[in-house]
Amino acid sequence: MTSEFARMLLILIGIAVAFALVLAGLVFAGGGRRSKRYRPGRPFTFTPVWFLSAPEEQSRAGIVRALRAATLGGRPTGPRETGGASDRW
Amino acid sequence: MIAGEVTAAPSSGGALEGSTGAASVPEPTRAHPTYHPEVVDGPLSVRALLRVDEALRLADAATGLTFSVYIGELGEDSRETAQRLHARLADPDVSVLIAVSPNERVLEIVTGSRARKRILDRDAHLAAKSMVAAFAGGDLGGGIVAGIAQLADHAGRGPTDD
Numbered sequence: 136m137t138s139e140f141a142r143m144l145l146i147l148i149g150i151a152v153a154f155a156l157v158l159a160g161l162v163f164a165g166g167g168r169r170s171k172r173y174r175p176g177r178p179f180t181f182t183p184v185w186f187l188s189a190p191e192e193q194s195r196a197g198i199v200r201a202l203r204a205a206t207l208g209g210r211p212t213g214p215r216e217t218g219g220a221s222d223r224w
Numbered sequence: 225m226i227a228g229e230v231t232a233a234p235s236s237g238g239a240l241e242g243s244t245g246a247a248s249v250p251e252p253t254r255a256h257p258t259y260h261p262e263v264v265d266g267p268l269s270v271r272a273l274l275r276v277d278e279a280l281r282l283a284d285a286a287t288g289l290t291f292s293v294y295i296g297e298l299g300e301d302s303r304e305t306a307q308r309l310h311a312r313l314a315d316p317d318v319s320v321l322i323a324v325s326p327n328e329r330v331l332e333i334v335t336g337s338r339a340r341k342r343i344l345d346r347d348a349h350l351a352a353k354s355m356v357a358a359f360a361g362g363d364l365g366g367g368i369v370a371g372i373a374q375l376a377d378h379a380g381r382g383p384t385d386d
Contacts, residue, residue: 173364179326183296188280218340219333220348224356
């Protein structure tokens with residue numbers, strides 16, 4: 136076995152090992168992330184979120200409402216009549 | 225950041241006044257994952273976020289009401305906390321809030337004074353039943369999407385008061 140052949144063999148083996156290490160690293164990096172699935176009975180540790188379809192319009196509407204209230208003298212609003220439902224699981 | 229845009233991060237002084245034990249409340253944002261990258265770290269997968277975002281847009285467009293979804297702590301008096309959240313919306317009278325507290329396993333649906341004429345309380349109860357069934361099975365996103373669709377369906381079929 137010549138030294139040239141041994142060097143080529145080492146290079147090829149090195150490339151294969153490096154490729155395997157990169158793949159293993161990617162797999163472990165992906166698997167270490169927290170599962171997003173909600174599981175009943177387990178603690179829910181996520182930051183509260185509040186979703187709207189168009190929050191920018193809501194924000195603008197809120198500004199308009201505040202300006203209108205200021206124009207009308209800022210009359211305090213009483214408790215609003217609401218409906219809906221409550222349930223548990 | 226565009227004018228009037230709100231962020232998904234919890235506001236520093238966001239605790240609701242008078243609420244009992246409620247956590248800090250975030251500002252409303254879109255469910256679309258590219259709108260605010262912070263929501264990607266939330267409880268819903270990207271696919272579920274897209275479904276919720278689409279459901280909210282379709283429900284708003286179809287009914288003229290404003291639907292919103294809150295996921296987080298509601299405290300001991302969950303109904304009162306949900307009503308306070310609902311009152312923070314721009315036009316609460318025509319707004320519908322779906323508030324889910326996974327830790328307390330509580331669901332609250334709050335309809336405004338005009339919205340409740342189109343979504344009767346019994347309709348809200350029916351939607352709540354199907355939602356909690358999905359939640360009990362661990363399908364948070366699916367339950368929310370199904371609830372929005374049911375509530376929008378009832379609102380569309382109901383009488384308008386205008």
